[in-house]
Amino acid sequence: MKTYQSPSQRPDTDTVVAIGSFDGVHLGHQALLTHLKERAQHYAVPSVVYTFDPPTRVLLRGVDYLSTLPEKLAVLERYGVDEVIAVPFNREFAARPKEAFLEDLRILRPKAIVVGEDFGFGKGRSGTARDLEAVTQDLVLVPMQRLHGEDIKSTRVRALLAEGQVEKTAELLGRAYDAIGVVVHGDALGRTIGFPTANIKVPEGKMLPIGVFAVHFAVNDRIYAGMANVGRRPTVNGVTLRFEVHVLDFEGDLYGKEVQVKFRHFLRGEQKFSGLEELRSQLAADRERTRELLG
Ligand SMILES: Cc1cc2nc3c(=O)[nH]c(=O)nc-3n(C[C@H](O)[C@H](O)[C@H](O)COP(=O)(O)O)c2cc1C
Ligand SMILES: Nc1ncnc2c1ncn2[C@@H]1O[C@H](COP(=O)(O)OP(=O)(O)O)[C@@H](O)[C@H]1O
Structure with missing residues (x-):
């Protein structure tokens, strides 16, 4: 083309x-x-x-x-x-x-x-x-x-994404909504609770759905199941919007890599937990649900 x-x-x-x-x-x-x-x-x-x-x-x-x-x-x-x-x-x-x-x-x-x-x-x-x-x-x-x-209008797609409704978005697009970005450094907290999360930087102005999602994560010509959070991380008193993915059954260094994330299913809204231990047990439950949904 x-x-x-x-x-x-x-x-x-x-x-x-x-x-x-x-x-x-x-x-x-x-x-x-x-x-x-x-x-x-x-x-x-x-x-x-x-x-x-x-x-x-x-x-x-x-x-x-x-x-x-x-x-x-x-x-x-x-x-x-x-x-x-x-x-x-x-x-x-x-x-x-x-x-x-x-x-x-x-x-x-x-x-x-x-x-x-x-x-x-x-x-x-x-x-x-x-x-x-x-x-x-x-x-x-x-x-x-x-x-x-x-x-079917892009304005409607934006409204659905703002509510985290990625399944309905996919119906309007005829494919899953996706984002391409680069993995950058975060606060190195994820690994301390057993859930390392790749922090993804997307071009400014790119719309992201808000919430916690089961996703497909593509890197190095391979596709993995993953779970994404697009939110402010109230548990650790975060302020800015972050886009993070924990990749299931993956170990390795992703810093600097270009990755593609396809948003498959809404799991839940972001919550403020009492501490990292409560967050960790919720992430374990999210991982089980992601496995069920993505096989
Ligand atoms: C699938 C998933 C769900 C998450 N859900 C929440 C949440 O509900 N509330 C919250 O405060 N943080 C949530 N987080 C964000 C964690 O707080 C974050 O991954 C942690 O602070 C580690 O950050 P770091 O990558 O900068 O080290 C979630 C992260 C992932 C990957
Ligand atoms: N299963 C995984 N999912 C996501 N990132 C992983 C995974 N395994 C290793 N990593 C690496 O660990 C980093 C995330 O660790 P984390 O402690 O959350 O640090 P940071 O806050 O710098 O993102 C990722 O950027 C990636 O390089």
Whole structure:
């Protein structure tokens, strides 16, 4: 999959283009990708995703993002997209009139354009999906995808993650929510209670689910069962939010390693225990439950 930062960087050919933030690449986005690939095959031209980095809502509303750019690119590649144009999104870009955006699209020579029916673009979202007919003869408007009577939107995914509801999140994504980060040093307390925990640093602004979870932990091309805590560690009077994983049946040094964590099941909310001994016995119970859930 090739990636570019602007339409003029790609070779001058016809294309089919899907446009959007694609934050989280959830089932709604995947519906767009299905149409994108079908249209690209029909016209025998490359399938191109035109997206924004950071996602528009992250810049304009200050919310956390679900996918870092590398995470988004990896998922789009897995779904069979030929090319991605990830334009750096800033206030200047957001303030451009809709005509400027249409001029950019024209460079892509779009045989077809695929967007969600609620798509808006340009300054103040003055451009609507129908305006795209100015630059293509084949406009595909994908209706809002719904699950259990609710719209599938990244805002809903964020709300679920904030409540630790990773199983429901996975339903909306069509895969487990995940995070990639690097193992850093913590307070070296974990090992003293028999549960060493890898402290994981993720890029700033990456959304994490809050609570205690059964997870899959990938490192060095291997996958382990693990249990994660995303919280403030009230038992040891922690203040900042930490993301820690105890990896089951693992011994070794993880410092400096890049790891991927897939959030599988919610175990419980974070609690304040009377001391490390009470925390230790709860962790032993969490480990048993994790074994049951992940086999
Ligand atoms: C699965 C799991 C669940 C945890 N649950 C709690 C909790 O409920 N309350 C709490 O204060 N700390 C909890 N912790 C965090 C521990 O307090 C933390 O791992 C310990 O302080 C060691 O920190 P260190 O890695 O900086 O040495 C949990 C950690 C893990 C791995
Ligand atoms: N089963 C395991 N799960 C997580 N980390 C482990 C495990 N076994 C060894 N480690 C190592 O121990 C470190 C965590 O030990 P800990 O005492 O909690 O120290 P720190 O506070 O520095 O994270 C990890 O970063 C990793 O290098």
